[in-house]
Amino acid sequence: MGGFGGIARCRKHQHTESIRLPRRVASQPAFARQREPRRWNSAKNQQPFRTNEPCRRNACADSPITATSNWRLVKHIARPLDLNPYDADTLAQIGHFRALRGDGEAGLALLDKAIQLNPMHPGWYYADRAAALFVLGRYRDVVACLSCLPRKSAWQWAWLAACHALEGDVEKARACARQGRALEPGLTVKDFLADLRMKRTEDRERMRLGLQRAGWDDALP
Known part of the structure; x- marks a missing residue:
């Protein structure tokens, strides 16, 4: 019973951790320093790690x-x-x-x-x-990969619109843009790029160009 209780406590702890952590937690250097029991990983250089x-x-x-x-x-x-x-x-x-x-x-x-x-x-x-x-x-x-999703968000429709446009298929690009704008009428190219996490300027620029060619800002549902 002790083993099953330990598993239950671990699962309960994991669940509460996942819902209590704030979004900004990754930017806090002191995040990993919690007062918890420490154990030793004997498999690799005796480096300590915490149970959770x-x-x-x-x-x-x-x-x-x-x-x-x-x-x-x-x-x-x-x-x-x-x-x-x-x-x-x-x-x-x-x-x-x-x-x-x-x-x-x-x-x-x-x-x-x-x-x-x-x-x-x-x-x-x-x-x-x-x-x-x-x-x-x-x-x-990219289009083939995202097509595997049974349901798509407005952002995923934006990716599809940009990729179709960059491939030269403007008709499909505009159709994807209409689908995306129907889900998020207020989502503009500027908003999308502000949320895009790509580091390189050339990648962001290609996305901007694709969305503009797809007529994202002018698309109506």
């Missing part, structure tokens, strides 16, 4: 601040790989970060490895993989 450390580090990975303002936190997000090298979600997150930083090849390789490890993966794998493909200029593959 993978949960906390994956929570950092979910913060939008991480991708653009503090690349150094990626090494902390990757820590669960020391505990489980087959952690597909962590591989996918690191691949997404590398793509956002402009290294599309490395990002795509990590995302593809994550998909191999977890064929029944959640839908956000598709969106993250689409970002890596966009960085590489593979617009048709």
